[in-house]
Structure formats: C-alpha cells, structure tokens
Amino acid sequence: MDILKYTEAHNQFKERVRLFFERAVTPFVDRWERQGMVPRSAWKRMGEEGFLCMGVPAEYGGMGADFLYSVIVTEELSRTNHTGLAAPLHSDVVVPYIVSFGAEEVKKQYLPLCVSGEMITAIAMTEPDAGSDLASITTTAAEYGDEVVINGRKTFISNGIQCDLLVLAARDPAVADPYMSVDLYLVEADTKGFDKEKKLAKMGWHSQDTAELVFTDCRIPSGNRLGRKGSGFFMLMEKLQQERLMVCIIAVAAAEQMLDMTLKYCQKKTDFGRPLAKVGDNRFKIVDMATEIKLGRTFVDKLIADHMEGKNIVIEVSMGKYWTTEMAMRVADQCVELHGGNGCCEENSIARAWRDMRVLSIFAGTNEIMKGIAAKFMGL
Ligand SMILES: Cc1cc2nc3c(=O)[nH]c(=O)nc-3n(C[C@H](O)[C@H](O)[C@H](O)COP(=O)(O)OP(=O)(O)OC[C@H]3O[C@@H](n4cnc5c(N)ncnc54)[C@H](O)[C@@H]3O)c2cc1C
Secondary structure (H helix, E strand, O other), rough: OOOOOHHHHHHHHHHHHHHHHHHHHHHHHHHHHHHHHHHHHHHHHHHOOOOOOOOOOHHHOOOOOOOHHHHHHHHHHHHHHOOOOOHHHHHHHHHHHHHHOHHHHHHHHHHHHHHHOOEEEEEEEEEEEEEHHHOOOEEEEEEEOOOOEEEEEEEEEEOOOOOOEEEEEEEEEOOOOOOOOOEEEEEEEOOOOOEEEEEEEOOOOOOOEEEEEEEEEEEEEEEEEOOOOOOOHHHHHHHHHHHHHHHHHHHHHHHHHHHHHHHHHHHHHHEEEEHHHOOOOOOHHHHHHHHHHHHHHHHHHHHHHHHHHOOHHHHHHHHHHHHHHHHHHHHHHHHHHHHHHHHHHHHHHHHHHHHHHHHOOOOOOOHHHHHHHHHHOOOO
C-alpha cells in the first residue's frame, strides 16, 4: 500500500511540473552550470506557473497547498539533474519562517513577491567559525529603539548572490545567554551595509550560487525581526526538521534518478556480447542499489506522512538525513563505476550527479551532527 495519499489533483500538478521542467529547465541546465547561475527569468516562470511557495496561504498569494505539492516539485527537480534552481530552499526552507513568524504587515509585504518569483530568498546561519555549533555565531544585531545594527560575516549561503531577501541569524551583544541571544531578521538585499562579497567556487552544485555575505553597520527596522525577542535559536530548531526532511527527499529522488540513468546506459552498452546490465557482478550491483533506494523511499515517505501529521520526528529525520544522503553517495559511486570511463566524462550526466551528491552529508547539519541529535534524543 502506498504510504502517501496522492490525489488526482496532485497527479495533475505533477504532470504539469514535469512537462514544464522538460521544456523550460532541462534543456538549459548545461548552460546554467557553465554560467554558475540560474537566470532570474527561470524563477519568474516558476512563479507564474504556481510552482513556488505552494504552502503559502491564499491571502498572501499562495495556494495554501499541502506539503505533498512541495514534495512533487522537489522530486521532479531532481530529475533535471541540477541544483541551481533551488526552489525547495526558497519555498520550503526560507519562506516558512516568514509564514510562521512574520508580523502581519511583513507577510503582506513579502509573501506575494516570494510566491511570484519576483523575490528570491536565502537563509544565513553559517559563519566562517560557526557551522555545526550554531550557538557560537558572532554576527551581532544590536537593537537601538526602532533600529537594529548588524555587523558580521556569513558564509556558504545558498542563493547568496541572487537573493533579494535574507533570513539572518544574529546575536544581541547585550544578552549573555548564547541561545537566548539569537534572533532572526529579514534583511533586504539592497540595504546599505549588506554586501554580497564573494561567490564561492564549489566542487559541485555549479549552477547554484553560494556566497559569502558581509554586514557592516547595516541598519534595518526592528520590525524586521521574526518572532519574539530571544527566540531565534528555537525557531531554527523548529524549522530545521523540515529542512532536513527536504534533504532526505532530494537524496532519495536523486538516487532513483541516478539508477534510472544507469539502467538505461547498462541496457544499451554491451560488453562480451551482452548488455552491461547482465555482465558479471553488475546485476548484483544494480539489485543492491535498487534495494537500498526502495528502503530509503519507504522510510522517507513515512517521514513525509508523519511530518504532515505534525508528529515530532526529530530522531527519525536525523536518522533519515544521514542514512539517505550516505545511500545517495554510495549509489552515485556505483553508478559511475557501472558507466566505466564514460562515467568520468562531463558529457555523461552521471558525472555531474556524482559531484553534486557529495555536499548532501554536509549541509543542513552534517551527518555526524545528525547522529549526535539522534543519540541525544534517544537518551544516549
Ligand atoms: C553548498 C553548501 C550550501 C550551504 N548552504 C547554506 C545556507 O544556505 N545557509 C547556511 O546558513 N549554511 C549553509 N551551508 C553551510 C552548512 O550548513 C555547513 O557547512 C555545515 O553545517 C557544517 O559546518 P562547517 O562547514 O562549519 O563544518 P564544521 O562545523 O567545521 O565541521 C567539520 C567537521 O567536524 C565535524 N564536527 C563538528 N562538530 C562536531 C560534533 N560536535 N560532533 C561530531 N562531529 C563534529 C563535522 O561533522 C564535520 O565533519 C552550506 C554549505 C555548503 C557546502
């Protein structure tokens, strides 16, 4: 029995998304990878089609749709074998902070633009000396009446160059407690003192812009704070469950896509007069991968269902994030192996897929941190 209850409406939406990606995304991916960026026009077209921020309530321009619509867009994006058009980050990681914690006027101001693709968002937590240990961030946000003054540096920020609106984690220097001092603020990209200093050159994710951001006496209104004062760390902890679940979804969908590509290749190419898929150990390698992917799919679909029911699945999502991403990396490795020398050549999509898998175990909390969280909540 299928774990997820897709309706006819979901299936029709999926069909539209798939057709759109086949027409308006896949043919351009090689160019975007070379350019190191996805053009804003692609984001706008996503918005026009209704493929961004589907969960945003209708009064702010969204569909008020359930999480399965996000799952559909994320899985279909994986089939395009690129990561630049980071709609899941925008729609399902960053914008939910505004939906859940933004003041009414802030929601009215920004959400319709996020839905339409006119505004691209990013989230800045990590700093050069604070990644896994988020409580040690040093970027400061000092509140003076109606104004907040921000100073500091953030790194590895996805959508960093293109973003129009940033959710920023910073600490109040007047508060000693490392957890209670953290707040989240919305910072518009053209604010004086906010510089997109450097686009990082990465080993993979070439079409995804990842940047270092600098704040020098950057002044924003105190109304741009999300939630009540001192609750930034707790908001992050609450929303990281969905962010990590998104990574699980991406990992399983990418593994399915890599296996699909590899099966096609192995059925077409011959060795010793037979299709590669039937040669030597290859059959077992393929069965091993298919087994792992099915296990991952079953587990992740259950996580999606539980998440949609509002269950606390912090242990299971932490397990899922580390296991599915390591599984996807194992699958990527085996798929390259099955492609032989061709797997090492850029003209084969599997080369990019292999490169792009590597970061999954690192961002959204490293896999070691995931095991630490699972251990803690298991009382170990
Ligand atoms: C492509 C990319 C995109 C990213 N996008 C974003 C983004 O949009 N926004 C954002 O804020 N950040 C983003 N990040 C940052 C990412 O979340 C961090 O890189 C990650 O959290 C790890 O932090 P770090 O790099 O400082 O590694 P470190 O914390 O220095 O860790 C180094 C190693 O030590 C291990 N380690 C550290 N502490 C422990 C511990 N307590 N127990 C066990 N092992 C430990 C880690 O597991 C890791 O293996 C992105 C990173 C990349 C590469």
